[in-house]
Amino acid sequence: MLETASVGPSAASVLAGFEHARLGHDNRVVFPDLTLHISQGDRIALLGRSGVGKSTLLDALRVRLGDQAAWCPQANALVPTLSAYHNIYMGRLAHYSRWQNLINLLRPRPTCWQEIGELAGTLGLDGLLRRQVDQLSGGQQQRVAIARALYQKRPVFIGDEPVASVDPRQGVRLLELINARHETCVVALHQRELALAHFDRIIGLDDGHVIIDAPASELSSHDLDVLYVTS
Numbered sequence: 067m068l069e070t071a072s073v074g075p076s077a078a079s080v081l082a083g084f085e086h087a088r089l090g091h092d093n094r095v096v097f098p099d100l101t102l103h104i105s106q107g108d109r110i111a112l113l114g115r116s117g118v119g120k121s122t123l124l125d126a127l128r129v130r131l132g133d134q135a136a137w138c139p140q141a142n143a144l145v146p147t148l149s150a151y152h153n154i155y156m157g158r159l160a161h162y163s164r165w166q167n168l169i170n171l172l173r174p175r176p177t178c179w180q181e182i183g184e185l186a187g188t189l190g191l192d193g194l195l196r197r198q199v200d201q202l203s204g205g206q207q208q209r210v211a212i213a214r215a216l217y218q219k220r221p222v223f224i225g226d227e228p229v230a231s232v233d234p235r236q237g238v239r240l241l242e243l244i245n246a247r248h249e250t251c252v253v254a255l256h257q258r259e260l261a262l263a264h265f266d267r268i269i270g271l272d273d274g275h276v277i278i279d280a281p282a283s284e285l286s287s288h289d290l291d292v293l294y295v296t297s
């Protein structure tokens with residue numbers, strides 16, 4: 067990923083930021099001049115048409131935040147031939163020793179099994195932990211990916227359309243769960259109603275620029291139309 071320029075002001079609550087940064091991929095510049103700061107306690111929904119740069123921005127933020135951020139990527143990035151349990155456990159691979167990880171692969175450790183079982187239960191994955199991920203539905207796989215990110219137990223949740231494959235009611239439940247377990251969240255969404263109802267700050271992108279950055283309480287769904295107008 068192409069990334070130049072430095073972090074901006076260092077106010078105590080600022081977790082990560084971009085100050086006149088250029089973000090993109092190899093020779094493709096997506097954000098030519100991005101200035102944006104994320105503060106502790108922010109609950110941010112990132113909106114914009116397909117291809118405007120939501121994933122590019124989330125990825126750059128994730129790199130900036132390092133170990134502070136739990137990451138739930140767009141394509142799930144699950145290991146299809148492993149069980150749901152093992153995929154969720156992978157959220158904390160770095161937390162355990164190589165030896166513990168190897169043993170757990172062969173025979174799940176009781177404490178981890180119980181903890182992951184409880185987490186899976188809150189995500190409606192009861193009874194599916196032993197099932198290979200490629201034998202789960204798209205929505206179930208998405209919930210496994212969310213569980214893996216939650217199992218990381220980091221203060222910041224970065225999610226790239228984490229509720230795109232589930233029904234609206236489940237989407238609400240999952241966003242509530244994510245919000246309840248993280249002080250700070252930055253989540254790309256396509257559903258503006260969910261964004262306005264479950265997040266405090268709305269960032270709208272268009273053509274490599276932030277064109278909306280405002281409290282959700284000051285915006286209506288109609289105000290967000292501008293993000294979806296095709297030129």
Ligand SMILES: Nc1ncnc2c1ncn2[C@@H]1O[C@H](COP(=O)(O)OP(=O)(O)OP(=O)(O)O)[C@@H](O)[C@H]1O
Pocket residue numbers: 091092094096114115116117118119120121122123140
């Ligand atoms: N690995 C890559 N190499 C080169 N260009 C890329 C790469 N990934 C994305 N792009 C381009 O960067 C731009 C922004 O892509 P990005 O994936 O960030 O958009 P997005 O808003 O997340 O889209 P979507 O809602 O469809 O996921 C697009 O023009 C895309 O084609």
